[in-house]
Amino acid sequence: MSDLQQKPVNEERRTLLKAGAVATGTALAPGVLLFGAAQARAPEEPASDKVRWGMIIDVNKCADGCNDCVTACNEENGLSGATGPQDSQWIRKLNIRHLKTGVETSLPMLCVHCEHPPCVDVCPTGASMKRADGIVLVDRHICIGCRYCMMACPYKARSFVHEPLTDQNPEVPRGKGCVESCTFCVQKVDRGENTTACVEACNAAGHKAMIFGDMNDPTSEIAQILKTQKTTEIRADLGLNTGVRYQGI
Amino acid sequence: MLSQQYCLEARECKPALFWTLMGAGGLVLLGTLYAFFTLEHHGHVLTGMDNQIVWGLPHVFAVFLIVAASGVLNVASIGSVFGKRLYKARAPLSGLLAIAMLAGGLAVLVLDLGRPERLIVAMTHYNFKSIFALNMIFYTGFFAIVGLYLITLMDRSLNPWSKPMGMLAFLWRIALTTATGSIFGFIVARAGFNSALYAPLFVIYSFAYGLAVFIVVQSVMYKWNEIQVDPRILARLKNLLAIFVAASLYFTAVLHLTNLYYAKQWEFERFILLEGGIYPLLFWGGQVFLGGILPLILIFSPISRHPATVFLAALLVVLGGHFQMYVTIIGGQAFPLDLFPGYAESSTFYDGVVHPYTPTIWELLLGLGGIAIAFLITTAAVRVLRFMPQDDLKELELELKPH
Amino acid sequence: MREIIRAWGLTALLAGLLLAPAGVMAGVEKPVLERGKGERCVEDTEYMRRYHMQLLKHHRDDTMRRGIRTTKHSLKGCVECHASSKTGSVASSKEDFCMACHVYASVKLDCWDCHATKPMKKTTPAAMPRLSPLTVGLPGGQQP
Ligand code: SF4
Numbered sequence: 001m002s003d004l005q006q007k008p009v010n011e012e013r014r015t016l017l018k019a020g021a022v023a024t025g026t027a028l029a030p031g032v033l034l035f036g037a038a039q040a041r042a043p044e045e046p047a048s049d050k051v052r053w054g055m056i057i058d059v060n061k062c063a064d065g066c067n068d069c070v071t072a073c074n075e076e077n078g079l080s081g082a083t084g085p086q087d088s089q090w091i092r093k094l095n096i097r098h099l100k101t102g103v104e105t106s107l108p109m110l111c112v113h114c115e116h117p118p119c120v121d122v123c124p125t126g127a128s129m130k131r132a133d134g135i136v137l138v139d140r141h142i143c144i145g146c147r148y149c150m151m152a153c154p155y156k157a158r159s160f161v162h163e164p165l166t167d168q169n170p171e172v173p174r175g176k177g178c179v180e181s182c183t184f185c186v187q188k189v190d191r192g193e194n195t196t197a198c199v200e201a202c203n204a205a206g207h208k209a210m211i212f213g214d215m216n217d218p219t220s221e222i223a224q225i226l227k228t229q230k231t232t233e234i235r236a237d238l239g240l241n242t243g244v245r246y247q248g249i
Numbered sequence: 250m251l252s253q254q255y256c257l258e259a260r261e262c263k264p265a266l267f268w269t270l271m272g273a274g275g276l277v278l279l280g281t282l283y284a285f286f287t288l289e290h291h292g293h294v295l296t297g298m299d300n301q302i303v304w305g306l307p308h309v310f311a312v313f314l315i316v317a318a319s320g321v322l323n324v325a326s327i328g329s330v331f332g333k334r335l336y337k338a339r340a341p342l343s344g345l346l347a348i349a350m351l352a353g354g355l356a357v358l359v360l361d362l363g364r365p366e367r368l369i370v371a372m373t374h375y376n377f378k379s380i381f382a383l384n385m386i387f388y389t390g391f392f393a394i395v396g397l398y399l400i401t402l403m404d405r406s407l408n409p410w411s412k413p414m415g416m417l418a419f420l421w422r423i424a425l426t427t428a429t430g431s432i433f434g435f436i437v438a439r440a441g442f443n444s445a446l447y448a449p450l451f452v453i454y455s456f457a458y459g460l461a462v463f464i465v466v467q468s469v470m471y472k473w474n475e476i477q478v479d480p481r482i483l484a485r486l487k488n489l490l491a492i493f494v495a496a497s498l499y500f501t502a503v504l505h506l507t508n509l510y511y512a513k514q515w516e517f518e519r520f521i522l523l524e525g526g527i528y529p530l531l532f533w534g535g536q537v538f539l540g541g542i543l544p545l546i547l548i549f550s551p552i553s554r555h556p557a558t559v560f561l562a563a564l565l566v567v568l569g570g571h572f573q574m575y576v577t578i579i580g581g582q583a584f585p586l587d588l589f590p591g592y593a594e595s596s597t598f599y600d601g602v603v604h605p606y607t608p609t610i611w612e613l614l615l616g617l618g619g620i621a622i623a624f625l626i627t628t629a630a631v632r633v634l635r636f637m638p639q640d641d642l643k644e645l646e647l648e649l650k651p652h
Numbered sequence: 653m654r655e656i657i658r659a660w661g662l663t664a665l666l667a668g669l670l671l672a673p674a675g676v677m678a679g680v681e682k683p684v685l686e687r688g689k690g691e692r693c694v695e696d697t698e699y700m701r702r703y704h705m706q707l708l709k710h711h712r713d714d715t716m717r718r719g720i721r722t723t724k725h726s727l728k729g730c731v732e733c734h735a736s737s738k739t740g741s742v743a744s745s746k747e748d749f750c751m752a753c754h755v756y757a758s759v760k761l762d763c764w765d766c767h768a769t770k771p772m773k774k775t776t777p778a779a780m781p782r783l784s785p786l787t788v789g790l791p792g793g794q795q796p
């Protein structure tokens with residue numbers, strides 16, 4: 001939120017966000033929340049298809065060896081942080097080395113929230129779903145744990161919960177036998193914070209490599225970048241129109 | 250009909266043997282249930298499956314059973330649709346095996362679910378875009394259609410219906426296997442699966458596996474009842490098997506050759522055919538040699554007159570089918586996804602490395618459960634109803650002579 | 653002879669089936685529930701007894717699939733209010749709010765496979781305001 005405020009966004013929202021920020025910790029007055037349209041919904045208002053949440057990751061700013069986004073994600077969503085073959089990882093740092101030039105790059109990889117998500121297409125029960133605002137989620141109430149979505153995801157973004165869990169974060173229910181993946185911190189988004197734990201951590205570390213926002217809102221920073229600069233989709237050949245884009249690859 | 254020779258009355262049927270077999274099958278099934286409840290309690294953490302190899306040994310058995318289930322119905326189809334007596338006499342057994350194996354295969358898939366208790370959810374929530382959901386509809390329909398077909402075959406008054414029902418069952422099973430193959434073919438993301446050839450390939454495989462299973466079961470039943478199979482019947486069946494096996498080999502070659510045509514598939518082909526450790530070994534040694542070439546040699550060798558040779562050849566095809574499924578399903582996952590072509594990748598989430606897989610006893614128990622279920626259903630049904638292939642030799646004579 | 657044995661067996665079985673629940677009712681005491689922390693429940697107690705499942709399910713689909721985050725019928729709200737003063741949870745012991753009835757009625761519930769049985773720790777500031785059970789009955793969801 002603080003990051004957004006530094007950017008030249010439209011004046012009205014800025015004050016709104018400030019109001020929201022002040023109110024946080026005591027009470028977010030619903031009257032105010034209603035105003036912010038897509039940016040801050042009232043609790044009774046469903047997610048809108050006018051919005052599409054997305055993320056831009058500038059790999060040049062992403063620091064080698066920095067793992068702050070991953071740690072923040074684990075903290076926010078109550079993941080153990082273990083990295084065994086059966087442990088869940090919603091976001092991971094990927095190191096890539098160009099085979100010819102040998103140039104090494106480091107970047108965070110997560111569910112890219114495809115516009116046409118293969119995981120949703122293949123899911124037999126409809127548990128894998130895309131919310132109106134483009135966030136791809138697993139509805140654990142009807143996930144049967146068949147793992148077909150894991151087979152289908154081109155980004156290896158999903159994990160299966162192999163063990164019974166306890167002491168979950170009340171805002172992030174997770175449990176044995178279901179598949180899970182990055183939720184774009186939907187609990188934060190729905191609270192009107194409009195950012196994710198990883199982005200916050202990256203900003204806090206001073207790297208500012210990740211930007212989260214509404215790709216459909218022409219005034220948002222992310223939309224501005226998309227319009228004026230070159231961004232890359234991973235596996236663009238698949239035509240999935242991903243919500244997470246990269247710069248500098 | 251020579252019905253008095255066949256095992257239709259309990260006292261002729263070696264009850265001790267029958268109950269031993271049922272007991273053995275039941276014991277395996279018990280092991281499966283034990284594995285199921287253990288996994289249900291502790292989660293899949295006990296298995297060798299992980300976030301890299303998400304479908305393991307249970308799926309190898311399950312998919313084989315499902316594919317073979319649709320294939321075994323061919324015997325009935327040839328009989329009903331093309332009116333061949335030799336096959337018509339075998340139609341009831343073929344229908345029974347189809348149902349039994351499909352039940353076994355599906356049971357394994359269900360037992361392996363992360364939330365098996367939500368099976369009812371799978372039945373009430375359908376995502377019609379999903380090939381998987383589509384398959385569930387095909388499977389349900391398959392039970393119904395083959396069941397009705399069996400009734401038309403076994404009830405004389407309904408016999409005239411057996412031809413249209415057989416036709417329907419035949420079309421349905423082709424669609425079903427196509428859909429099963431598409432489960433893999435539609436996985437665009439993975440180098441090992443993304444091929445339109447998977448659907449026809451699975452249809453061809455199903456022909457071979459189904460017939461092989463049929464021959465194995467029939468041989469055992471004949472042996473049990475001390476019946477000599479007519480050599481001409483045997484010759485027909487084994488020749489058909491040879492054709493199916495050869496076709497499978499051919500289509501496998503086509504799959505890999507077309508993959509080699511696309512430069513971006515080279516890495517995967519090199520992995521699965523040459524450098525992937527266990528997978529090339531299982532491919533060449535298991536699928537191609539044991540499951541393809543050796544059965545062909547056996548079938549065309551001079552000793553193929555012996556029922557035992559044909560039995561062995563069929564058994565090898567079944568075995569090879571399991572190897573094929575292992576290579577296809579697990580080999581396809583073991584090869585890492587390539588997110589950044591032209592780059593070497595590494596991460597804490599096992600990007601860019603070949604994923605190892607060591608199945609545990611739990612997975613094996615789950616997988617064997619499918620075979621046990623199919624076995625128990627078949628054994629029990631054969632015991633109480635007239636499923637034994639009975640040839641009217643005089644009529645067969647007429648059919649076989651002109652050749 | 654055989655028929656007679658069978659008939660008696662059947663009768664005994666039926667009798668057993670009929671009497672068993674009565675025995676359970678006689679032997680087991682009705683669950684005693686700890687009072688919730690809030691002023692009053694979001695609905696009448698009678699209504700909640702009967703329909704809490706429907707409310708939760710409806711709310712679950714609204715929240716999960718559409719992003720509607722009202723607190724009135726949210727499971728988190730239930731937990732906030734009804735967590736036991738002893739265990740701090742709604743489902744960790746047999747006396748805890750959910751379990752008391754569900755054990756009594758022997759109805760298995762799988763909410764707690766995934767959902768936390770304890771309220772949010774108060775130290776997470778951002779989550780506090782809208783989560784407070786006290787906001788429930790009040791207009792606008794504000795703190796009193
Ligand atoms: S990245 Fe994978 S999990 Fe995420 S939406 Fe796309 S296919 Fe689904």
Ligand code: SF4
Nearest residue numbers: 123143144146147149
């Ligand atoms: S594991 Fe769950 S979310 Fe994934 S495809 Fe199966 S039912 Fe759908």
